[in-house]
Amino acid sequence: xxxxxxxxxxxxxxxxxxxADGDPGAVADVQNWERTVKEATVRTNAMKNDxxxxxxERYLKELSDINTQLLGNRKLTxxxxxxxxxxxxxxxxxxxxxxxxxxxxxxxxxxxxxxxxALQEPDV
Numbered sequence: 001x002x003x004x005x006x007x008x009x010x011x012x013x014x015x016x017x018x019x020a021d022g023d024p025g026a027v028a029d030v031q032n033w034e035r036t037v038k039e040a041t042v043r044t045n046a047m048k049n050d051x052x053x054x055x056x057e058r059y060l061k062e063l064s065d066i067n068t069q070l071l072g073n074r075k076l077t078x079x080x081x082x083x084x085x086x087x088x089x090x091x092x093x094x095x096x097x098x099x100x101x102x103x104x105x106x107x108x109x110x111x112x113x114x115x116x117x118a119l120q121e122p123d124v
Contacts, residue, residue, distance in 0.1 A: 043101035
């Protein structure tokens with residue numbers, strides 16, 4: 001992961017250097033990619049922390065328990081159901097913070113590779 005991150009950072013730097021005197025929109029795109037990489041890297045690294053792992057496990061269990069209650073408990077009141085759906089939405093939003101991080105990194109990496117590849121291809 002660290003080597004992949006270094007390669008991605010180097011690719012972003014190469015794109016910035018190439019575009020330095022070019023289209024301001026393209027430079028802004030690269031800067032946005034850098035912010036995305038930084039944010040996704042922080043989230044991905046946080047997932048390795050034992051405390052965060054415990055919280056993720058807790059919310060996964062809570063999500064499972066909520067689904068079980070919603071599916072199996074026919075005696076829930078409307079207020080109980082509303083509360084469970086609010087809790088479920090909270091758990092899903094929290095878990096999504098970490099689930100999308102890896103996908104964002106992969107997406108930016110692919111975009112940077114394609115951009116660098118396009119720069120290296122001779123004009124026809």
